[in-house]
Amino acid sequence: MRLGQYVERNSWLHRVDGRSKLIFMFSIMLASIFVDNLFFLVFCVLLVIGLSFTAKVGKEFLYSLKGIFFLLLFAGVIWLLFYRTSLFINKTEAIVIAKVGPFTIDSLGLTYAVKMPLRILIAISVPTLYFMTTTIREFIISLVKLRVPYVMAFTFGLAAQLVFSLGDEFEKIKEAQIARGLSLNSGGLISRIRKHIPIIVPFIVKSLDLVDQINIALNLKHFNPEKKTVFYQEKSFSRIDWILTFLGILSLIFLLSLKCGGVIQ
Amino acid sequence: MIEAVNLGFKYLNSSNKILSNISFRIRENELVLILGPSASGKTTLAYCISGIIPHIIDGELEGKVLIQGKDIQDLEFSEISRKVGVVLQNPEAQIFGMTVEEDIAFGLENLGFDTDTIREKIDHWLGMFDLLEYKKINPRFLSGGQKQKLVIASVMAMDPEIIILDEPFVNLDQKGKVTLLKTLFKSKKNGKTIILIDKKVPNFLELVDRVIILSQEGRLLFASTPSKFLKIMDSFSNLGIFAPRDRPVKLVSVR
Amino acid sequence: MTKMYAVRVDHVWFRYGKEKWTLKDVSTSIREGRVVGLVGPTGSGKTTLAKLIKGLLKPAKGEIYIFGKKVSELDPRQIAREVGYLFQNPTHQIFSLTVYDEIAFGPRNIGMDNIEERVKNIAEKLGLVDKLKVSPFNLSTGEKERVAIASVLVMDPRIIILDEPTLGQDYRNYTLIKRIITDLRREGKTVILISHELDLLEPCVTDIVALKDGMIVFEGKREEFFENDTVMKSVGFVGLNIAELIV
Numbered sequence: 074m075r076l077g078q079y080v081e082r083n084s085w086l087h088r089v090d091g092r093s094k095l096i097f098m099f100s101i102m103l104a105s106i107f108v109d110n111l112f113f114l115v116f117c118v119l120l121v122i123g124l125s126f127t128a129k130v131g132k133e134f135l136y137s138l139k140g141i142f143f144l145l146l147f148a149g150v151i152w153l154l155f156y157r158t159s160l161f162i163n164k165t166e167a168i169v170i171a172k173v174g175p176f177t178i179d180s181l182g183l184t185y186a187v188k189m190p191l192r193i194l195i196a197i198s199v200p201t202l203y204f205m206t207t208t209i210r211e212f213i214i215s216l217v218k219l220r221v222p223y224v225m226a227f228t229f230g231l232a233a234q235l236v237f238s239l240g241d242e243f244e245k246i247k248e249a250q251i252a253r254g255l256s257l258n259s260g261g262l263i264s265r266i267r268k269h270i271p272i273i274v275p276f277i278v279k280s281l282d283l284v285d286q287i288n289i290a291l292n293l294k295h296f297n298p299e300k301k302t303v304f305y306q307e308k309s310f311s312r313i314d315w316i317l318t319f320l321g322i323l324s325l326i327f328l329l330s331l332k333c334g335g336v337i338q
Numbered sequence: 339m340i341e342a343v344n345l346g347f348k349y350l351n352s353s354n355k356i357l358s359n360i361s362f363r364i365r366e367n368e369l370v371l372i373l374g375p376s377a378s379g380k381t382t383l384a385y386c387i388s389g390i391i392p393h394i395i396d397g398e399l400e401g402k403v404l405i406q407g408k409d410i411q412d413l414e415f416s417e418i419s420r421k422v423g424v425v426l427q428n429p430e431a432q433i434f435g436m437t438v439e440e441d442i443a444f445g446l447e448n449l450g451f452d453t454d455t456i457r458e459k460i461d462h463w464l465g466m467f468d469l470l471e472y473k474k475i476n477p478r479f480l481s482g483g484q485k486q487k488l489v490i491a492s493v494m495a496m497d498p499e500i501i502i503l504d505e506p507f508v509n510l511d512q513k514g515k516v517t518l519l520k521t522l523f524k525s526k527k528n529g530k531t532i533i534l535i536d537k538k539v540p541n542f543l544e545l546v547d548r549v550i551i552l553s554q555e556g557r558l559l560f561a562s563t564p565s566k567f568l569k570i571m572d573s574f575s576n577l578g579i580f581a582p583r584d585r586p587v588k589l590v591s592v593r
Numbered sequence: 594m595t596k597m598y599a600v601r602v603d604h605v606w607f608r609y610g611k612e613k614w615t616l617k618d619v620s621t622s623i624r625e626g627r628v629v630g631l632v633g634p635t636g637s638g639k640t641t642l643a644k645l646i647k648g649l650l651k652p653a654k655g656e657i658y659i660f661g662k663k664v665s666e667l668d669p670r671q672i673a674r675e676v677g678y679l680f681q682n683p684t685h686q687i688f689s690l691t692v693y694d695e696i697a698f699g700p701r702n703i704g705m706d707n708i709e710e711r712v713k714n715i716a717e718k719l720g721l722v723d724k725l726k727v728s729p730f731n732l733s734t735g736e737k738e739r740v741a742i743a744s745v746l747v748m749d750p751r752i753i754i755l756d757e758p759t760l761g762q763d764y765r766n767y768t769l770i771k772r773i774i775t776d777l778r779r780e781g782k783t784v785i786l787i788s789h790e791l792d793l794l795e796p797c798v799t800d801i802v803a804l805k806d807g808m809i810v811f812e813g814k815r816e817e818f819f820e821n822d823t824v825m826k827s828v829g830f831v832g833l834n835i836a837e838l839i840v
Contacts, residue, residue, distance in 0.1 A: 505761060
């Protein structure tokens with residue numbers, strides 16, 4: 074299961090408009106960056122996991138996040154060992170727990186070792202859930218309706234598709250060169266890079282050619298980003314969308330004001 | 339309906355003219371075959387009669403192309419492309435939807451059709467090409483032949499009066515070829531003008547209205563009816579276009 | 594006296610990913626010097642089988658032998674010395690500064706001797722001698738194809754796989770490919786020809802292996818295949834009834 078691949082289900086979260094999901098998602102991510110409360114971060118993670126199950130993609134969601142487990146572990150260890158080198162954090166009130174070689178491990182470091190991976194987890198899992206319940210097309214339409222220029226949104230979608238056909242092309246060229254005896258797995262680093270020239274050169278030539286053809290094809294399909302008004306099968310905002318949107322924005326404002334007021338970290 | 343008058347063209351970064359002195363007339367509702375060996379300028383010719391040259395591709399253009407009496411250079415590209423649909427050789431470059439139905443919808447959205455009309459057209463054209471079951475599938479999972487059919491369907495859905503297809507049979511298996519040909523003949527019956535470009539003389543030659551042949555240097559060798567072509571076909575056998583007489587006869591049966 | 598087979602496919606199973614099997618328990622043997630037409634409808638596994646023989650893919654079960662050696666135990670260079678593969682649209686693999694370098698690429702990779710002589714010979718055979726110092730990117734499509742063909746033939750392998758060599762090509766290319774296959778046969782090479790174009794298969798092949806849905810449905814000499822309408826139809830060789838087309 075590729076991270077963030079759309080999973081077709083008939084759930085409330087799938088049915089909800091892409092825009093409200095986008096706003097809600099952004100709110101959670103922003104909140105997780107600014108709010109420093111451990112319980113809040115854990116709550117966010119549990120919330121996202123819970124949402125994924127109500128969206129009937131729970132299993133796929135957890136499975137796809139499995140891949141970043143080591144990343145999180147690694148991040149936690151790095152923070153634990155190296156946070157003291159940071160100039161931005163006030164370490165004076167930390168209680169030293171242990172000294173391991175050149176590293177000092179203290180209580181504050183421990184909290185960072187837990188909170189930062191949680192933040193990374195939120196930053197990755199929230200978009201993942203979004204794209205699992207929203208097609209790229211809906212995403213593009215949402216961006217457009219939120220006043221992002223259509224060209225940018227369209228380009229994003231086109232790039233998402235092209236990645237695959239260009240990837241196939243790359244593989245084909247690689248095969249053809251291996252078939253002529255090219256051995257990619259031997260030699261030192263520089264020699265290995267040089268060995269990829271017979272793959273990269275034709276690939277670039279082919280890609281440029283493809284770009285030309287796409288240009289012609291877009292013109293033939295009357296593509297005119299400025300005039301784009303109609304979208305086949307638009308979703309319109311319903312009650313649940315308004316609820317999600319306001320919930321996201323209001324929670325964000327609430328949390329930020331609590332933080333500024335010094336009530337929570 | 340389409341007239342080429344002393345048409346010639348040289349690409350900007352090229353030293354040789356790819357087309358020289360091409361003149362012919364295509365009438366409304368004809369099924370036309372443009373034949374020629376590799377690099378004879380067939381695709382360039384397709385670009386010239388669809389307005390891609392000179393409006394999108396730059397180069398040295400000689401002579402002129404008239405569509406319904408009007409010079410292509412005096413028309414806006416969007417006007418021309420409403421009338422002339424083109425199916426290019428590479429399907430990968432012409433698919434713009436995240437699902438099969440979205441791809442058909444793309445051109446229609448750009449033309450301003452409403453959602454209901456779009457939905458009807460999608461179902462109609464996917465049905466014509468046996469692609470209905472793939473409606474919600476991402477096109478990158480389709481086979482080469484299916485992608486080809488999708489591209490053709492999406493062009494036909496835009497309902498142009500003239501349809502140019504550049505080597506459309508390459509990725510299709512026998513069944514796909516037959517489906518495509520049937521659809522083209524049906525469209526012709528419905529008043530369309532169809533222009534097919536290929537490198538070989540096909541086995542449905544007799545059903546074609548006009549044959550235009552280009553030489554390897556991009557010159558016009560022949561522009562007339564299939565029966566006239568069959569009479570002098572042998573003199574073309576060293577040209578690089580496939581001569582049916584080499585074809586095993588038992589494969590083609592005409593009842 | 595038993596002659597070693599050029600290619601032996603031994604109960605091979607293969608699939609892309611983890612779902613449908615592309616090839617199911619496929620076994621066949623190809624004698625040296627034969628021209629075998631590998632036919633079947635789209636998706637039947639012809640190209641997959643060819644790539645397995647070339648060692649570009651590894652079977653999930655079973656083994657493939659080239660002149661008695663297991664393909665799975667050879668590296669790309671060793672395989673390239675024995676098996677050449679001409680891909681569909683071979684012009685996509687062109688990358689060198691000169692036609693000479695493009696043709697010499699394979700021989701250099703596998704450490705052949707007398708490269709200059711070999712390149713010149715193959716260039717002569719394919720009418721490319723005056724283009725050797727030119728950039729392959731400046732050639733016409735037909736010339737590029739000949740360069741690609743040259744770059745595979747120059748390696749002089751005993752087995753050559755041609756994957757749909759005339760698909761989408763013109764008559765000139767078709768005549769060239771026919772001539773090449775005839776020459777290869779005369780030189781005693783073993784040719785595996787993947788094609789669905791009868792115009793190429795009928796004049797060239799000595800044997801046919803037909804695949805359908807990942808299994809071999811026919812294996813035999815050319816006459817047995819070309820005279821058997823039922824088998825031919827079942828693997829997709831259906832006549833075009835023109836009357837059908839006029840609605």
